[in-house]
Amino acid sequence: MARVLLIEDDPAVQRGVTLALKRRSHEVEVAGSGETGLLALERFRPDLVLLDLMLPRMSGLEVCRRIRESKQIPIIILSARGDEIDMVVGLEAGADDYVVKPAGGELLEARIKAVLRRAAPAQDAPGASGPAGEERHGDLTVDRTALIVAKHGAELALAPSELKLVLFLTAAPGQVYTRPQLLEQVWEHSFYGDVRLVDACVMRLRAKIEDDPRKPVYVQTVRGFGYRFGPV
Numbered sequence: 552m553a554r555v556l557l558i559e560d561d562p563a564v565q566r567g568v569t570l571a572l573k574r575r576s577h578e579v580e581v582a583g584s585g586e587t588g589l590l591a592l593e594r595f596r597p598d599l600v601l602l603d604l605m606l607p608r609m610s611g612l613e614v615c616r617r618i619r620e621s622k623q624i625p626i627i628i629l630s631a632r633g634d635e636i637d638m639v640v641g642l643e644a645g646a647d648d649y650v651v652k653p654a655g656g657e658l659l660e661a662r663i664k665a666v667l668r669r670a671a672p673a674q675d676a677p678g679a680s681g682p683a684g685e686e687r688h689g690d691l692t693v694d695r696t697a698l699i700v701a702k703h704g705a706e707l708a709l710a711p712s713e714l715k716l717v718l719f720l721t722a723a724p725g726q727v728y729t730r731p732q733l734l735e736q737v738w739e740h741s742f743y744g745d746v747r748l749v750d751a752c753v754m755r756l757r758a759k760i761e762d763d764p765r766k767p768v769y770v771q772t773v774r775g776f777g778y779r780f781g782p783v
Contacts, residue, residue, distance in 0.1 A: 552576045553663060556597035558588035558614060559629060560606055564652060568601065568629075571656030577663075585609030589617060592624075599625040599666060601659075602646070604637045612637065612644050619645035625666040625711050629654075642751035647712040648738065649748075665739040669711040686721060688781060691760060691769065693721050702760060712737065712748075713756045720770065720780035729777040753778060 555572055559565050560583045569579045580595040582588035585606045592600070600618065604611035615626055628649040630638040638649050647666050650659060686693040692701040700707050700717050709717065715737050720728070728736075730746040738748055757764040771779050 552578065553598040553667060554578045554580070554595065555599055555601060555663070556580050556582065556588065556591055556595055557601045558582045558585065558591075558606065558611070559601070559603040560584060561603070564603070564629070567653065568659065571659055572663075574656065575660050585611065585614040588614055592618065592622070597624065599627065599663060599670075601627050601629055601650075602641075603629045604641055605631065612641055615641055615644045615646055619710065623708055623710050625670050627662055627666060639747055639751060642748060643754060645710055645755065647710055661739075666711060668739070669715045669737070688721055688724065689768065693717065700760070707759050709759065710755070712752050713759070716752055716756060716770075717760075717780075720778070724781045725779060727773045727776050727779045733778065749778075 555577050557565065557568055557572075557579055559568065559581070565581050565583070569581060572579050580591050580597065582591045586609055588600075588602075602611050602614060606614065611628070615628075618624065618626060625648075626646045628638055628641045628646045629652050630641070630649050631652055642649065647669065648662055650662055686695070690702050692699075692704070694700075695718060698714060700709055700714065716733070719733070719737055720726075730749045733749045734740045734746055737752075738745070740748070753770055754764075757767050757770055760769050761767045769780060771781070773779055
């Protein structure tokens with residue numbers, strides 16, 4: 552069971568999502584605006600946030616940015632089919648996943664389980680069963696036991712998807728992974744159209760770990776194939 556904060560202004564969506572999640576034993580708190588959602592975040596202390604983009608007054612994008620300023624809680628965007636550009640911008644603002652509305656209960660449940668696993672990915676990451684301790688990769692330190700990635704000794708605030716992507720790539724430096732492979736291993740998706748999740752996450756990750764995100768040293772693009780880590 553998870554504590555889910557639903558930030559959504561459409562009463563019909565509120566009812567449908569709440570019913571679907573409660574049937575699966577989740578505890579749900581509903582906020583009808585971005586402002587009340589941010590207040591509920593502190594009071595309700597959810598395990599994850601389901602966030603509509605098209606909110607009155609404060610947009611879902613702004614809510615996502617504000618959450619990411621202080622918290623690394625998993626965020627799943629609820630997106631209408633016509634809002635593809637907003638959805639991509641939402642991913643770039645720090646969301647971990649997205650679900651297209653209207654979404655069935657089984658799909659929501661699968662995405663929630665997957666994003667919560669990414670929030671504690673150590674046991675699933677390749678190489679995680681190796682000896683405990685810190686790994687050095689250039690200026691980066693990766694501690695798989697404590698789930699900490701640091702640069703120059705300072706811990707980086709990574710969203711769940713960013714953290715699992717680092718753990719996955721650093722387990723096999725130099726290994727090239729296609730976007731569909733990363734989508735399947737990190738996000739647990741199988742639909743190729745969702746590869747934008749990978750690109751948005753890589754962009755956010757580079758902004759945090761690279762000295763110059765335009766000339767990445769750690770997460771490198773292999774043109775025509777995908778991504779690899781280093782070697783540094």
